[in-house]
Amino acid sequence: MTDATHPVTQSALEAFAREYLDNLGATIREDGNRWQVRLPSHVDVGFTDSHEFDMALDSEQEGSEEPVHLLTPESGFTQQLLDEAAATAPVGHLALTEAVTDGAYRYPSWIRESDVSVDEAAFSPYYDRTAVCVFVRIDVETVSEYQTQFLEAVTVDVESTEQLPNVTELLVTEFFTPGSEWPAEAVEVGDDGGEMTPTEKLNSAITAAQKVAVEGVEEEISEVRQSASRAAESEFEEYRQLQEQQINELQDDISSLSTRLEKLSTKVDGAESPKQRVEALEKRKELKTEKQDLEDELKDILQEKSRGYTQRKCEIDRRHAIKVSTRPKTFTIVRYERGEITLNVARTGQRTSVRAPYAVGVGVTDDVQCENCQKTLSSENPIRVVSGEICCQSC
Amino acid sequence: MEEQDLVDIEVTHDDPDNLVDSYSSGIADFPFHRQTVVANRLLAGQPDTELRSLSRVDEEEVKLLEHQVDAAHRALFEMDGKALLADEVGLGKTIEVGMILKEMHYRETDGSVLILTPAQLAKQWQGELREKFGLEFVCNYDDEFRGFDAHDRIIASIDTAKSERHRPTVLAREWDVLVMDEAHYVKNEETDRYDLIEQLTYDYAFFLTATPIQNELTDLYNIVTLLRPGLFGSRDTFHQYFIDSSQDTLVNQNELQRRLGQVMIRNRREDTDIDFTDRIIETRTFEPSTGEKDLYDAVTEYVRGAYSQDSGQKLVLMLLQKEVVSSPAALEGTIRKQLDEQHELTHRDELETILDKIDAIESVTKQDRLFDIVEEARNHVEMGRVIVFTQFRATQRQVLDGLDEQGYTTHAFHGGHSSQEKEEIVDRFREEGGVLVSTDAMNEGRNLQFCNIMVNYDLPWNPMKVEQRIGRIHRIGQKREVYVFNMGLKGTIEEYVLDRLYHKIDLFQQTVGELSTILTRMEDSGQSFEDEIFERLVNADSEVDLENDFDSMAIDLGQQQELSQKVKAFNNGVFESFDLGTDDD
Secondary structure, three states: OEEOOOOEOHHHHHHHHHHHHHHOOOEEEEEOOEEEEEOOOOOOOOOOOOOEEEEEOOHHHHHOOOOOEEOOOOOHHHHHHHHHHHHHOOEEEEEEOHHHHOOOOOOOHHHHOOOOEEEEEEEEEEEEEEEEEEEEEEEEEOOOOOOEEEEEEEEEEOOOOOEOHHHHHHHHHHHHOOOOOOOOOOOOOHHHOOOOOOHHHHHHHHHHHHHHHHHHOHHHHHHHHHHHHHHHHHHHHHHHHHHHHHHHHHHHHHHHHHHHHHHHHHHHHOOOOHHHHHHHHHHHHHHHHHHHHHHHHHHHHHHHHHOOOHHHHHHHHHHHOEEEEEEEEEEEEEEEEEEEEEEEEEEOOEEEEEEEEEEOOOEEOOOOEOOOOOOEOOOOOOEEEEOOEEEEOOO | OOHHHOOOEEEEEOOOHHHHHHHHOOOOOHHHHHHHHHHHHHHHOOEOOOOOOHHHOOOOOOOOOHHHHHHHHHHHHHOOOEEEEOOOOOOOHHHHHHHHHHHHHHOOOOOOEEEEEOHHHHHHHHHHHHHHHOOOOEEOOOOOOOOOOOOOEEEEEHHHHHOOOOHHHHHHOEEEEEEEOOHHHHOOOOOHHHHHHHHOEEEEEEEEOOOOOOOOHHHHHHHHHHHOOOOOOOHHHHHHHHEEOOOOEEOOHHHHHHHHOOOEEOOOHHHOOOOOOOEEEEEEEEOOOHHHHHHHHHHHHHHHHHHHHOHHHHHHHHHHHHHHHHOHHHHHHHHHHHHHHOOOOOOHHHHHHHHHHHHHOOOOHHHHHHHHHHHHHHHHOHHHOEEEEOOOHHHHHHHHHHHHHOOOOEEEEOOOOOHHHHHHHHHHHHHHOOEEEEOHHHOOOOOOOOOOEEEEOOOOOOHHHHHHHHHHHOOOOOOOOEEEEEEEEOOOHHHHHHHHHHOOOOHHHOOOOHHHHHHHHHHHOOOOHHHHHHHHHHHOOOHHHHHHHHHHHHHHHHHHHHHHHHHHHHHHHHOOOOOOOOOOO
């Protein structure tokens, strides 16, 4: 997965708007910080009512007499424009062929880390495979922090749901390089007579990608979790202190009520008239009830305390729990070729060749064993050429 | 935090059904799809007008104030990273730049940074950026400094940068960020300094000054033009448009302010909510013992005599004159060194007599009187925290020994400690309280606001140093009144410096930083404060002479002060109601 979030700078925004309007067939007359835009009459857009409008690139232009749309990172117009564009074409397709990678091969680590040099490489395609590159939006929410958002790009093979990080990298660069154009190549899909990828398979591949995307932001989520936990802890501590205070207050109140009750008992005993005695008795009853209530309350709190306020702690923790949700925003169907790569390698004048399963844009797809000792080749166990034969470091 | 103490995480994955449905209903052309992906990316991104490193600033080290955060934000996002930070003195312009640099570091837009400062402030900048923002810079005074092409983050004195030796390498680089402290140093377009800045290549620049206009409006033109060439047009246009030459007054002030608003940020003290606590100064002068008086007279006489014969020895002689009022221990070290190092010393006898006089001193008056102050503090102040400043290590040792004997908790701080050790010492002082005896090595951006009593055991002859000492405790964040005790021996140079000069310019009550403007003016006219004092001391024929000399120096200082106040008033006039806050809504 690749982090695809990107700060919304003014220049990024302008580059996007220029290209987007251009795709819509608009003409733009740029005059310093002001653009005069004219959309073709057949184009209907939601971000503006008129086919001719002005756009200002800084807020200073906003106050002018003529109505103007403000294209700045935080403006409402920008939000509208992006919202509309973000929903326009969420599904795309492309083919990853040698033409796209421009004949540049990705050598495996057991070549890169070895002493041999590659004289020549040739790829023989055997069959096509389909992958999806999914842009997944991840929202991380908790009560104590602002919502955190991420956009992760993940590519998985539709059949095997195996991750293809190199393809993601290639695509992300492609997507976000302004003005770059993917080499046009017909991709046969659906109506064109090609095979549609079954939707169930797409569904499970995309879901797999969503799961992988979360792994990509694990560290960030862990940071949020730590701080949410600290917030929960301090809330609990506050509660605990409040209860301690409450206990003290209740104990004080109870003790003061006891004193008053004692005094009242004396008053009852020494009452000068029956009326006074009745009044004192009534008051005593009232205070006794009050004292009993407070004692009950204290008992409850003390009980809760002896259990470590677990119920409250659970409630607080639950409230501070982190909610991570993922939503696939776009996906691109990627047709890529799998086959075999033949690498002609050389070392101090000795030449030989080695073959490995390979896919365009992906690189070597499977483990390769040393022909001599059958050990798996890796960056730690790179190949060697001895007497014109391939062997490995372990041989 | 342990795993079991962490709150739960609940992960939900939205069903991709809707998205897959759009696949079934048709696939858009790639350029449109690409636009959709980009739009999603922009929607997920935060608007890039936030100080994203803000949460990474250690609040223990620096308490950011609203106007500072606001200034950093505006400089970065509204002024495209080219700004003149012209807050009034004492409002924390260094903090604003620290915040800016921190943010740029966070965004990785600070590949190479050059900070140019007046020589005496370079180390202080280095300390502050390190302590407060965790930013490491190499200073041209560091041993590891290998030239302007050898490091990516450099703090240097502007004069070193413009020197013949370094100028070519400074100019050969393309700097990402240039910071220029005391930008009024480049107010004059005919100087080498101006020329250097004009020729430097950089992407972002932040200039700092409290007085963008030192003498005339052209100063402002020059500084701003370095930052934003063309903002004011040509020099002539600027003059014609903004200055009424017949009256020499300002015209079109609103337009001037509007244009300045694109590049300059000026916060004024009254607009911020900073509340500086009171500073209470108590100067205690003591009658020296007969032995001390004897020693002082002998040293002064020796210094005068030796200087009249060989003015090349000035530095050593000046040192002796300072040490004699600091402590006999400090003096003894230098005298012995002189005797050991120079066998053919012409004044051997005099120096040996001085040593005898040092030996004759039984108790050190200042040391005894210091106990009164720390004892008062122990009884009245939280954890009895007091900072005692001295210029000399030998005095520091003597003071520490004395305090230890009396059973006080003590801490020593000097330039010999590593930064890690310095940090630990300050931490211990905070936790254990007691007395911190420090040399002037403390002047490195350290926050000691948890202490509010300081003692000037001896006095530097450079008012900036005195102010820097006070500034360690009397700064933004200090919540209590600050007590400054000055100790001096009667009838000595110390008394003159204290009474005639420092009190005359009201040094101890100057608003933080205001002094630097006065001194910059003095230094501009080629005078060094320390030299002035020394010359007056050695050249006076009599005590009356000496008094008169110091009085006249005080008058000079007073004039500089008046001038600096006028400049301040003029600046305020130009920038009156300089409200540059732009409202986002």
